[in-house]
Amino acid sequence: MDPETLSTIILLGSFLVMILLRFPIAYAVGISTVLCLISMGQSLVSVPQMMVKGVWSFSLMAVPFFITMGVLMGSGGISDKLIALANSLVGWMRGGLAQVNVVASYFFGGISGSAAADTASLGSILIPMMVDEGYDADFSTAVTITSSCEGLLVPPSHNMVIYATTAGGVSVGALFMAGYLPGALLAVSLMVGSYVLSVKRNYPKGDRFSIKRFLIQLGKSIWALLAVLIVVIGVVGGVFTATESAAIAVVYSLIVSVFVYKGLDWKGVWKSFESCIDTLAIVLILIAMSSAFGTCLTLLHLPAKAATFITGISDNRVVIILLLNLILLVLGMIMDMAPIILIATPILLPVATSVGLHPIQFGIMMILNCGIGLLTPPVGSVLFIGSAVAKRPMEKVVKATLPFYLCMIAALLLISFIPQISLWLPEITGALK
Numbered sequence: 001m002d003p004e005t006l007s008t009i010i011l012l013g014s015f016l017v018m019i020l021l022r023f024p025i026a027y028a029v030g031i032s033t034v035l036c037l038i039s040m041g042q043s044l045v046s047v048p049q050m051m052v053k054g055v056w057s058f059s060l061m062a063v064p065f066f067i068t069m070g071v072l073m074g075s076g077g078i079s080d081k082l083i084a085l086a087n088s089l090v091g092w093m094r095g096g097l098a099q100v101n102v103v104a105s106y107f108f109g110g111i112s113g114s115a116a117a118d119t120a121s122l123g124s125i126l127i128p129m130m131v132d133e134g135y136d137a138d139f140s141t142a143v144t145i146t147s148s149c150e151g152l153l154v155p156p157s158h159n160m161v162i163y164a165t166t167a168g169g170v171s172v173g174a175l176f177m178a179g180y181l182p183g184a185l186l187a188v189s190l191m192v193g194s195y196v197l198s199v200k201r202n203y204p205k206g207d208r209f210s211i212k213r214f215l216i217q218l219g220k221s222i223w224a225l226l227a228v229l230i231v232v233i234g235v236v237g238g239v240f241t242a243t244e245s246a247a248i249a250v251v252y253s254l255i256v257s258v259f260v261y262k263g264l265d266w267k268g269v270w271k272s273f274e275s276c277i278d279t280l281a282i283v284l285i286l287i288a289m290s291s292a293f294g295t296c297l298t299l300l301h302l303p304a305k306a307a308t309f310i311t312g313i314s315d316n317r318v319v320i321i322l323l324l325n326l327i328l329l330v331l332g333m334i335m336d337m338a339p340i341i342l343i344a345t346p347i348l349l350p351v352a353t354s355v356g357l358h359p360i361q362f363g364i365m366m367i368l369n370c371g372i373g374l375l376t377p378p379v380g381s382v383l384f385i386g387s388a389v390a391k392r393p394m395e396k397v398v399k400a401t402l403p404f405y406l407c408m409i410a411a412l413l414l415i416s417f418i419p420q421i422s423l424w425l426p427e428i429t430g431a432l433k
Contacts, residue, residue, distance in 0.1 A: 003040070008300050011036035011293075025339045026282075029289040036296045047292050054291020055284055062172070063283060065246030066158040068276045069227065072253040072269070073111045078224040078261060079121045082107045085221045088214040090191075091206035095198020097130045098139075100206075102147040102190045106183060109151020111224055115374055115382045118148035123389040135203055137392055138400035145386035145397070146404040147190055149371035152337075153183035153364065156231045156246065159337060162287070163363045166294075166345040170359050174431040176232050178360045178422045182368065185421060186411045193407040223256045283338055290342035297346055307351045317355045321416050324348055328366055332373015336381065340370050360432065361415070361422040368412050375401060 014035050018028035030047075037044060086103035093099045101122070108118050123144040130140035152159060155176035164170040197203075231249050234240040240248065257264045264272065310323060327348065331340050345366070352362040374382040377398065387394045415421050426432035 004300055007036050007039045007296075008302065010039045011296055011300065015293075019335065025336060026285045026289050029286070029293045029339065029343070033289070033292045033296055036300075040296075040299065042299075046295075050292035050295045051288035054288045054294075062161050062241075062243040062246040063158045064276065064280045065243065065250050066156050066161065067279050067283070068273070069156070069246065069249045069253045070111065070114055070117055070158075071272045071276050071279075072250065072257050072264070073224060073227060078111065078221070078257075078263070079104075079108065079125055081217070081221045081224065081261070082111075083122065083125060085214075085217040087206065088210070088217040092209045093195065094205045095135075095194050095203040096206035097126065097133055097135065098143045098194035098198055098203065099191055101126050101130070101140075101143045102150075102187050102194060105144075105147035106150045106154060106187045107221070107225070109148070109154045109183070111227055115145075115148040115151055115371060116385055118151045119145055119382050119385045120389060122148075123386055127390045133204055136201070136400070137390055138396050139197065139201075141386045141390040141392055141397050142401040142404055143190070143194055144390075145375055145382050146401060146408060147187070148382055148386075149368070149374065149408070150183045150187050152367050152371045153179040153186065155179050156228065156249070157367070158283075159341060159367055159370075160363070162283075162338060163341050163345060163366065166342055167349055167359050167363065170363065171426075171431060173232075174360055174426040175363055177426040177429050177431045178364055179367075180425055181421050182364050182411070182415050185414060186368070186408065189407040189411045190404060193403055197403060223260050227252055227256070286338050287342060290339060293343060294346050297343075302347060304350070306347045307354060310351050311354065318417075320351065320355045321357070324352060324362075325365065325369060325412060325416060328369035329372060332370050333376045333380075335373070337367075337370040337374065340373070341366060358419060358423060360426065361419050364422045365412065365416055368408070368415065372405070372408050372412070375405075 011032050015028055015032035018031065019025075023031075034044060034047060037047065083100060083104045086100045086107060087096070090096065090099040090103050104122055104126070105118050108122055109115075123141070127137070127140045127144055130143075131137050151157070157176075157179065160175045160179065161172055164172045164175055227249050230252060231245045234245040234248070239245075254269065258266070258269065310320060313323065314320060328340070328344065331344060335343075348366075349359060349362060352365075353359060357365075374380050377383065377394065383394060383397065383401075387397050390397070423432060
């Protein structure tokens with residue numbers, strides 16, 4: 001066995017073993033990197049250098065700001081207002097509260113950028129509300145956790161910033177614009193699934209649509225929705241960089257949460273900052289460790305080998321795209337989102353571009369695949385949060401989620417094979433150059 005093959009087995013084998021043994025991801029990545037470098041005869045002094053290089057990026061400065069913005073807005077009393085806005089818009093339909101859940105997630109996701117935050121915040125309100133109105137508890141939880149993935153696609157999303165940095169040369173502004181239509185497509189697919197099940201089970205519907213009530217609720221929610229406009233319009237219009245717009249959005253979010261909605265006092269603000277620091281520490285150590293891991297992948301020529309292997313299975317474009325989705329779905333079942341983006345992007349992006357996928361389209365595919373992974377055992381964090389919020393057994397929630405998995409897969413396939421779903425908005429706004 002040649003040394004390069006041995007080092008590859010050590011790197012990937014030790015990593016997979018530690019994942020199966022439920023090591024924290026950062027430890028698994030770091031230890032496998034060290035073992036690989038030892039087998040290659042490389043100096044371990046290079047490890048901290050690789051880690052520093054991984055986080056030494058101006059674009060990554062946007063990540064802590066977007067995380068802070070999401071936490072402040074999520075804790076600042078906006079959940080009720082967004083639910084009321086969604087209710088005024090779609091609550092009249094059969095299974096109205098299920099539709100409200102999906103639409104509210106679209107609005108809230110554009111503010112929090114986090115599926116976990118969406119599930120915890122909206123779920124704690126909507127799941128009991130739906131149960132009281134006669135909806136099945138497991139169905140209510142399934143709608144909540146699946147619709148929360150819309151927030152991963154609707155900008156601003158710190159995962160998009162991580163992908164753009166990892167992919168290299170991908171515009172954050174173009175990614176932001178690319179997320180709107182796929183997020184809407186996912187929402188529509190989930191609404192269709194919710195409607196079919198609601199009709200079958202005769203779930204209730206709300207009051208008739210009133211334009212006056214909608215405008216009133218829109219006026220109450222406009223302060224929260226403006227935060228998204230500041231970021232997206234600022235970045236796409238070239239007024240701000242992603243980092244500058246994120247910093248401005250944090251200040252705006254602080255003002256709205258404390259002085260407009262009054263959902264936070266200054267003590268709550270400091271608690272929000274503590275939560276941000278906890279989250280940021282996890283994200284940055286993953287980015288640093290994954291940078292060293294990625295360097296090992298490059299030294300071992302694994303991206304090129306993976307491309308050769310996958311294209312060697314078939315030269316059919318459809319088969320390769322399906323295979324890429326399958327790989328990402330499997331990774332999503334055993335790993336969290338950020339490490340998948342950091343580790344898989346350098347390996348799979350060259351394969352994706354070789355069959356004509358645009359890097360932005362592939363980024364949207366990757367994020368949605370990772371989102372589905374957040375809802376699947378054994379390490380589906382959003383699935384666990386939803387089960388905990390609803391106080392329902394995880395296996396029953398998974399069973400209730402099965403029809404919604406099909407809705408999400410249908411949206412994923414459309415995004416995979418129809419490039420304009422992801423690329424149309426960036427193209428017409430000039431974000432895609």
